[in-house]
Amino acid sequence: MAHAVEPEYTTTGLNHRKLLMWVFLGSDCLFFGALIATYMVYRGQSLTGPYPIDIIDVPVTTISTFVLLMSSFAMVQALAATHADNKRGIVGWLVATAVLGAIFIGFQVVEFNTFKNEGLTLGGNLFGATFFTLTGFHGAHVTLGIIWLVAMAILANKGRVGPNSALDIELLGLYWHFVDIVWIVIFTLLYLIAGFDAGPAAMPGG
């Protein structure tokens, strides 16, 4: 990044790294798709409690979902600041994105802990296994994004991020927005739709 950026010839005019990121996100779609499919297949199949209606707290997770969505706004601002070559703006918005992401993870830690205390574990029932696996892998994606954000913020603070390297921020943004969108799907399915499921008997056709 310290070295000059040479425009390189590509057949499509798209940058290699940008294309790589898009194809990778396509791959990650299938990853979350399979995890979500597992959750939906096992919806209402738990033989013992706790069931979603016993522990899912939609209002609390609505707040953390809002926080995560706001982090996407901060991410957009960080990219705008990069194009504008506004160093303070870049650092500030990157840190803001990371902090909002960290608040989301904080909510998740508290949520996991509460659920555990209420008896939901990986091995307890299928609901626990599928819930923790899916949201856990999503949390891992967010955590990786936070590390990436912090790394870029450090580089930006050293003055190594500017319009020439806007692509670095753009790729980070693509990843971050993708992880956000996945959460919107998870929130809708696991909380808004399946969050009120009672035991197996209460399921339609269950």
Added chain:
Amino acid sequence: MAAITGVISRPTSYAGVWSWLTTVDHKRIAVLYGATAIVFLIIAGVEAGVIRMQLASADNDLIGPGRFNQMFTMHATVMIFMVIMPLSVSFFNFVIPLAIGARDVAFPRLNALSYWIFLFGAILMHMAFLVDQVPDAGWFSYANLTEKPFSVNRGLDYWSISLLVLGSSSVAGALNFVVTIINMRAPGMSMMRMPVFVWMTLITSLLLVLAFPVITVGLIELTMDRNFGTHFFIPAEGGDPILWQHLFWVFGHPEVYILILPAMGIVSEVLPTFSGKPLFGYPFIIFSGIVIGIMGWAVWSHHMFTVGLGPVANSVFTITTMLIGVPTGIKIFNWIGTMWKGAVEFTSPMLFALGFVALFIVGGLSGVSHAVSPSDFQQQDTYYIVAHLHYVLFGGSIFGAFAGIYYWYPKLTGRMLSETLGKLNFWLMFIGMNLTFFPMHFLGLNGMPRRIYTYSAEFGWENMNQLASLGYIVLFLSFVVFFVNIWQTRNARRVSHDPWDAPGLEWSIASPPPAYNFAVIPQVEGLDQYWIDKQKARDAGTPLTEPEALVDPDSIHMPSPSYWPIFTAVGVALIGGGLLSHYAISFVGGAITMMGVIGWGNEPATAPSDHH
């Protein structure tokens, strides 16, 4: 951390062991992939030999049922993930940049990382032999046989975690080739001017990128069941073993095309070259490949006809499976059309390509017979299936790979493989293959199930099994001939850059290709560009006899070697190894991976002071 990563000076050597450990040159990485695949081919071949020895006579007790389960599990797993796939990737690496007129792949260091993760993942799985806790649930490892109560030792953990490691390597490699092919074609090479092998690589890579995440989820769930107390696939706790089958085959069927499409691509290069005329129906072959790539996602439940998914599901998957035979049939007619009225030369690569077409037809026909679900009820889990899958994978993928090896070997090394030994290799392999696998059709229809370690004489299966085991010996000899052929090339005559009068751009440069591939990036005016160039030169009265002239390598900036790919790969392998031994090792591995990524990020792809 940056201080640490800054201290290690960049590797500069282009010879010796270090140069291989740090190389980012696609041609060297191709050699690494190919050589590793051949080593695992020997291992898998030995495992097949043990299986054939055990089954050669009725009531044999050479090895017990436990060991037999390990042998067929590892034979299939190794052949699929550590032989055919890396062999294909080896061809991708060597051929793709040359065929599209590029100097390297889009991400040379990522390419090196893919190789090292693959190597370490493969070694990790074979550690299972050292602790004698070998995977033994078959290559599709059906739940709930794979769960703790039925598979007590750690064999299945070795299997699932190593496959997760290998999968990350495959996806990284495939991402690289998607970007390379879409974005690095020489000026003028539109999509419909790409050689067929490049097209098939693109489709295969997209399948890899999309299919592997699905098996990744399945493997994660299996690993969690076995290690962290979940019950994804345990019926007693509400879990559903059928979900594993769905996850596995949603990956597993595209995987079948991942294994065969590269071979189809190779054959589509070899047949026109030795027929002396362009490929017949190029757009049909391309669109057939695309249709196969898409429809490959809609046929997975034909592996599960006897599970009891119901008549509707079975009918739907019967229909889609019959339909996917159509594009494959189109390709076969096009290959035959290519040879029609051509000046066919029966060289070794051509023989292997013809063997591919013939054997793949046999495998395809038996495939159609179990695409029909009622008929499949008779064939499911019998040797008929074993016969079918070996006709398409051995007769298909392996024959295709051998056609490719014989075809591109002079480009890779500048030396010819012996034609005499090559033909001997082909005939031994062709006869051995049919002798081994054709009798299995009869065995299967006579009721012999797969995966039984022995059978009693009264079933009447002994003669056919003896024939199959005899065939193994012939196959064994064919591989010996192949290795002798490779060995003898160290003294073989050097050949011109274009010994086959071939159409692809890779033949326009010196053999072996210089590090920078093309001194001048070629302009592409149509399909089969080098044929166009040669025709133009002949018309002008100055036939092309020399490759593109070599230039001073210092004048072309190439990506520099790097320690970080192998360093990062060690970290990734340790994460997997830690899950199999002590979790602390996983954290060390994670730290190493992190450090590798930071060092990688701080290192420019091309060292500014490095003139290579």
